[in-house]
Amino acid sequence: AQTVTQSQPEMSVQEAETVTLSCTYDTSENNYYLFWYKQPPSRQMILVIRQEAYKQQNATENRFSVNFQKAAKSFSLKISDSQLGDTAMYFCAFMKHVNTGKLIFGQGTTLQVKP
Amino acid sequence: DVKVTQSSRYLVKRTGEKVFLECVQDMDHENMFWYRQDPGLGLRLIYFSYDVKMKEKGDIPEGYSVSREKKERFSLILESASTNQTSMYLCASSFGSGVEGSYEQYFGPGTRLTVT
Numbered sequence: 001a002q003t004v005t006q007s008q009p010e011m012s013v014q015e016a017e018t019v020t021l022s023c024t025y026d027t028s029e030n031n032y033y034l035f036w037y038k039q040p041p042s043r044q045m046i047l048v049i050r051q052e053a054y055k056q057q058n059a060t061e062n063r064f065s066v067n068f069q070k071a072a073k074s075f076s077l078k079i080s081d082s083q084l085g086d087t088a089m090y091f092c093a094f095m096k097h098v099n100t101g102k103l104i105f106g107q108g109t110t111l112q113v114k115p
Numbered sequence: 116d117v118k119v120t121q122s123s124r125y126l127v128k129r130t131g132e133k134v135f136l137e138c139v140q141d142m143d144h145e146n147m148f149w150y151r152q153d154p155g156l157g158l159r160l161i162y163f164s165y166d167v168k169m170k171e172k173g174d175i176p177e178g179y180s181v182s183r184e185k186k187e188r189f190s191l192i193l194e195s196a197s198t199n200q201t202s203m204y205l206c207a208s209s210f211g212s213g214v215e216g217s218y219e220q221y222f223g224p225g226t227r228l229t230v231t
Contacts, residue, residue, distance in 0.1 A: 009155070033218055045205065045222035091157060095218060101146040101165070101209050102173070103220060105157040 002027045004094050006106035013082045014114050020067075021077045021109050023092030029053075033095040034068065034075045035103070040088040048090070051075065079111075087113045118142070119223040121206055127229045134193040136226050138206030145211030147189035148220065149173075149181060152203040164189055165211060196230045203227050 003026045013019035025034070036048040051059045051068050059066050063083075067076045079086055092106040122137035138147065146165050150158040150173075160173030162181040170181050178200060182190045189208075193200055207220040 004157075006157075035218075043203075043225045045207075047219050050218060097212075101148075101212070101218070101220070102160060102163060103148075103158075105150075105159075107155055107157045 002029075002094055002096060002104050004092055004104050004106040006092055006109050008109045009107070010110045010112070012112040012114055013079075015082055015084060017082055018078060018080045019082055019111065021079075021090055021092075021111065023075045023077070023106055025073050025075065025092070025094050025106075027073070027094065027096070029096055032097075034066075035093040035095065036064070036066070036077045037091045037093060037105075038086075038088045039091065039108075040085075045091075049077070082113045084113050084115060087111060119206060119208055119221050121204075121223040121226050123226050124224060125227045125229075127231065128193075128196050129231055130197060132193075132196045132230075134196050134228065134230075136191040136193075136204055136206075136228070138189045138191070138208075138223055139187055140189075140208040140221070141187065142208065142210075142221070143186065144208035144221075145186075146209045146220075147183065148207040148209075149179075149189065149191045150205045150207065151175070152205055152225070158205060161191065196228075198230050201228060201230045 032053045034051045038048045039045045049061045063080045089108045093103045119140045148163040149161040164170045164183045180192045204226045206223040209220045
């Protein structure tokens with residue numbers, strides 16, 4: 001069975017600095033998708049970034065980028081130039097096949113951006 | 116914008132009550148999901164549905180059932196609420212496979228259920 005592990009329950013960063021959130025996963029699949037979702041204090045979860053396992057290039061969305069290490073089964077999220085609005089809980093998630101749409105989530109990391 | 120709404124933000128029920136949590140999406144999504152969110156455990160899938168009247172068990176279906184009579188509406192039912200079902204419940208929806216962007220799930224605001 002697939003598992004997703006986020007080993008950092010809480011993190012903090014100063015505004016304008018860079019922070020990296022860690023995620024590891026376990027699977028025997030070769031084709032899959034990985035995601036980072038953000039849940040701000042208002043609770044509506046939104047997608048931050050996704051990575052297809054067959055793509056070697058790391059995904060980037062503005063200030064958000066990932067470091068995808070397929071062999072190591074590692075998928076970290078880097079937030080550059082942190083903003084107060086980045087304060088949220090961040091979840092790493094794994095999808096085996098787009099067909100099912102089913103996600104397996106990690107435990108979450110609470111990120112506090114300090115002014 | 117995709118909108119996923121849930122019937123209540125906060126709900127307090129007594130042990131043994133039957134509880135209905137409603138979720139409605141307005142994007143004609145095929146897939147709908149119910150999760151529960153607990154500290155330190157992340158989100159765990161309770162049930163999902165990939166079409167009207169179709170449902171599949173997720174990872175923690177015990178004590179729950181679901182209903183999907185219309186495409187836009189997916190209900191989670193706690194047949195006899197227990198204190199260990201006190202949690203945050205999140206609904207989500209997504210397109211079916213083969214549709215561009217079908218990987219993305221859109222979430223509702225959540226229902227904080229307390230069972231006393």
